[in-house]
Amino acid sequence: METNLTINSTKHRLDLDPRTTLLDALRHHLGLTGSKKGCDHGQCGACTVMVNGRRINACLTLACMHDGDEVTTIEGIGAPGNLSPLQEAFVREDGFQCGYCTPGQICSATAMLEEIAEGWPSHVTDDLEGKPALTTDEISERMSGNLCRCAAYPNVVEAIRKAAGESA
Ligand code: FES
Ligand code: FES
Incomplete structure (x- = not known):
């Protein structure tokens, strides 16, 4: 299923199984492994990212539900030498x-x-x-x-x- 996401200001067009969580899309399809998988059940917050400026648990939402959305991960908040x-x-x-x-x-x-x-x-x-x-x-x-x-x-x-x- 085609899903368009803007992640840390970069546009990505992904072809994903509709069951793919946003967390798995980030980690496994885009190599953005800063967002962590702790429980995969919405209990620990290790996967927290921002979608359109609001924090959510990326393990509890499907990537395809965010077609057109702007996602900010820890990689987009700062980098070595340029920390927030x-x-x-x-x-x-x-x-x-x-x-x-x-x-x-x-x-x-x-x-x-x-x-x-x-x-x-x-x-x-x-x-x-x-x-x-x-x-x-x-x-x-x-x-x-x-x-x-x-x-x-x-x-x-x-x-x-x-x-x-x-x-x-
Ligand atoms: S991995 Fe624990 S809340 Fe998402
Ligand atoms: S779980 Fe080790 S620093 Fe928080």
């Missing part, structure tokens, strides 16, 4: 150990900071009127879909807070 502010903060704050969850954490956090900038409330936001404060509870809640088997959570939260220009 979040990537730099993860390095500086020790926001990872094995690193397997990290591409998903950074894609998720990148979109999450946009959601906060747009004033989207979360389950733990007290004030529904203004921009949500980047408290530990707020960041933890918003990043709860991204699991880390190495339990680097405190440093992940700190990296996100620092990248957003906020101090503890």
Whole structure:
């Protein structure tokens, strides 16, 4: 089935079995192995990418459902020598150990900071009127879909807070 995707600003025309997930299209058909397969069941967040600016689990959606969409993977967020502010903060704050969850954490956090900038409330936001404060509870809640088997959570939260220009 022909599927056209714009991935990290590059157009791709793929001929895929319609059962191919977006994650498998990225990893196996395009060689973009930055997005990781942890559970393949929507439980761990290792496969998080952005589609049209919104974060999703790439293992839970079929590539053919995204014909014409713009996909951003970790490869499109930054590269060695040209890291995004979040990537730099993860390095500086020790926001990872094995690193397997990290591409998903950074894609998720990148979109999450946009959601906060747009004033989207979360389950733990007290004030529904203004921009949500980047408290530990707020960041933890918003990043709860991204699991880390190495339990680097405190440093992940700190990296996100620092990248957003906020101090503890
Ligand atoms: S691999 Fe997609 S959520 Fe775990
Ligand atoms: S750094 Fe190892 S799973 Fe998160």
